[in-house]
Amino acid sequence: MTESKTITLNMGPHHPATHGVLRLIVELDGETIVKATPYIGYLHRGIEKIAESKLFQQVIPLTDRLDYAAASANNIGYCLAAEKLMGLEVPKRAQYLRVIMAEFARIMGHHLWLGTHALDIGAMTVIFYTFRDREMIMDINEEIAGYRLTPTFFRIGGVAQDTTPDFIKKVRDFVKWFPKALEGYHTLLTENKIWTTRTMNIGKISAEEAVNYGLTGPSLRGSGVAYDIRKAFPYSSYDDFDFQIPVGENGDVYDRYLVRMEEFKQSINIISQAIENLPEGPVHADSPWITNPATTDAQNDISALIRRFMMHTKGPTAPKGEVYAAVEGAKGELGFYLVGDGTEHPYRLKIRSSCFYLASALPRLLVGHMVADAIAIIGSLDVVLGEIDR
Amino acid sequence: MAVKTVIDAIGKIHPDSIIKQCETQGICEITLAADAFFEVMTLLHEHKPFPFDMLTDILGIDRMPRTPRFDLVYLLLSTKNFTRLIVRMEIDEGQDVPSVSSIWHSADWAEREVFDLMGIPFSNHPNLQRILMWENFEGHPLRKDFPLEGKDFDKPFDPTTIQDYC
Numbered sequence: 001m002t003e004s005k006t007i008t009l010n011m012g013p014h015h016p017a018t019h020g021v022l023r024l025i026v027e028l029d030g031e032t033i034v035k036a037t038p039y040i041g042y043l044h045r046g047i048e049k050i051a052e053s054k055l056f057q058q059v060i061p062l063t064d065r066l067d068y069a070a071a072s073a074n075n076i077g078y079c080l081a082a083e084k085l086m087g088l089e090v091p092k093r094a095q096y097l098r099v100i101m102a103e104f105a106r107i108m109g110h111h112l113w114l115g116t117h118a119l120d121i122g123a124m125t126v127i128f129y130t131f132r133d134r135e136m137i138m139d140i141n142e143e144i145a146g147y148r149l150t151p152t153f154f155r156i157g158g159v160a161q162d163t164t165p166d167f168i169k170k171v172r173d174f175v176k177w178f179p180k181a182l183e184g185y186h187t188l189l190t191e192n193k194i195w196t197t198r199t200m201n202i203g204k205i206s207a208e209e210a211v212n213y214g215l216t217g218p219s220l221r222g223s224g225v226a227y228d229i230r231k232a233f234p235y236s237s238y239d240d241f242d243f244q245i246p247v248g249e250n251g252d253v254y255d256r257y258l259v260r261m262e263e264f265k266q267s268i269n270i271i272s273q274a275i276e277n278l279p280e281g282p283v284h285a286d287s288p289w290i291t292n293p294a295t296t297d298a299q300n301d302i303s304a305l306i307r308r309f310m311m312h313t314k315g316p317t318a319p320k321g322e323v324y325a326a327v328e329g330a331k332g333e334l335g336f337y338l339v340g341d342g343t344e345h346p347y348r349l350k351i352r353s354s355c356f357y358l359a360s361a362l363p364r365l366l367v368g369h370m371v372a373d374a375i376a377i378i379g380s381l382d383v384v385l386g387e388i389d390r
Numbered sequence: 391m392a393v394k395t396v397i398d399a400i401g402k403i404h405p406d407s408i409i410k411q412c413e414t415q416g417i418c419e420i421t422l423a424a425d426a427f428f429e430v431m432t433l434l435h436e437h438k439p440f441p442f443d444m445l446t447d448i449l450g451i452d453r454m455p456r457t458p459r460f461d462l463v464y465l466l467l468s469t470k471n472f473t474r475l476i477v478r479m480e481i482d483e484g485q486d487v488p489s490v491s492s493i494w495h496s497a498d499w500a501e502r503e504v505f506d507l508m509g510i511p512f513s514n515h516p517n518l519q520r521i522l523m524w525e526n527f528e529g530h531p532l533r534k535d536f537p538l539e540g541k542d543f544d545k546p547f548d549p550t551t552i553q554d555y556c
Contacts, residue, residue, distance in 0.1 A: 041522040048507075049531055053538055084415060211443045211469050214496025225469055232472040323415055324465060324476070326446075337449055337463070348532075350449040352465070360499040389522060 020385030036366040043389035051349040055315030064150035067387040070109030070330035072101040075154040081325035081336035094158035095237040103267040109330030117379035157291040158284030199254040203377035214357035217332025223251030229328040253380040290316040315344040355383040393418040419476040428488040442466040445494035450508035454534040458482035489515040507532040
């Protein structure tokens, strides 16, 4: 009788296939994983602690750095929480612009996921095409916000500025172009024999288990649970748009892939509806104690100038209270639990990170698979370490 | 409303377990007494036909001069009819809280995070270790008496103090 002996293998934190600084210690029996332990915290910047000493609007750029692959989707979550706490109503035009930017962020996040996920499994071509299209969205971000990766375009009460004619044109061009590009991604992968063999029946998780592990977003929908916050708890006028929630059946890597590929299509569908039906009106709420006055007012009216000065030095004050606002980020439910204590700083900000719970399911998903499949499973969950470690 | 029936059912089985009940921003919130906490959470998870099958998040809030010092907030969700419920418990420093990781797997890491950053210990947790900070870090950063710049910001960093995991 031979005695079976396991070996311990360290993966990461600096490994391209772990998509950041995720460290995994796997115990192997031959090439099969018998135990996996993830270690996180290498990118911990203490955003929750820093936020407690910042003004409310100063937290917005910090949230960009959570899921940096889809930055606008984080901004909208924090702004919604702050607006809920302060009781602000956002104008319709700003809500539509937010939807456009958040959906672009989702597409950007999925672009990064698709390119790197395929690269990990050995399909090298895909990343060139996804990054070509991602570049176009970055140009759109630059056009309207001035920044490319982390736009920080949203403000408490609305968005930073109105659209430019170039922005509308670029968005329309992209909406027209993207379905063709998406077809290209499908031709490269969906029926590719190597791709299906590497992804089908790998990293399977049932619906009940996925819910129990706190998975959200495409990873949960891949298992067949149609939980999408845009439909379940609509925010920012999402109920105005007509879109579907794609769900999978088997909950394996391939189904999660298909769900995200379909989400590309639904996102572009939402953007096209929003840009064509963009309502007229202001892009920022007007509340004397919370928001900035319009620039023209500040130039002509002394009281508006004083108000502007107060907003920039002291900042808006939030009443005592606690709110929870969740949005559907590119990776799943991104929630902000905000506690106000009557001052101009958040008393406590808790970020419900979707990737944190995705990573916590890794020990369950990896066991029984080969080392090479571990790479496919991590890729299919689409974790971003900036959001896990906060 | 579905949440009301759940709360009524709990009130029948464990009277006096719900100290306070309110609704904020359309989400129901209950404050639980510490003694029946685990039993009530089990009931919420198994309630038919709308079980609260997902534990979305756990967070601690430090209300420093107050006793009991901490608020522990559990965000629950039913994926059957998309209802949220907030469960709150007020606990004092050093007071043990029964771990719910045997009910929801997602509580495993969530409780580790609360333990790490807020210093609230959980009993019966399978692996209660620090998760975001390193193993021999001293203090709990999200407590209000922890300085923003850290306790040792003026001392040089010594990498040998960090234990390895292997």
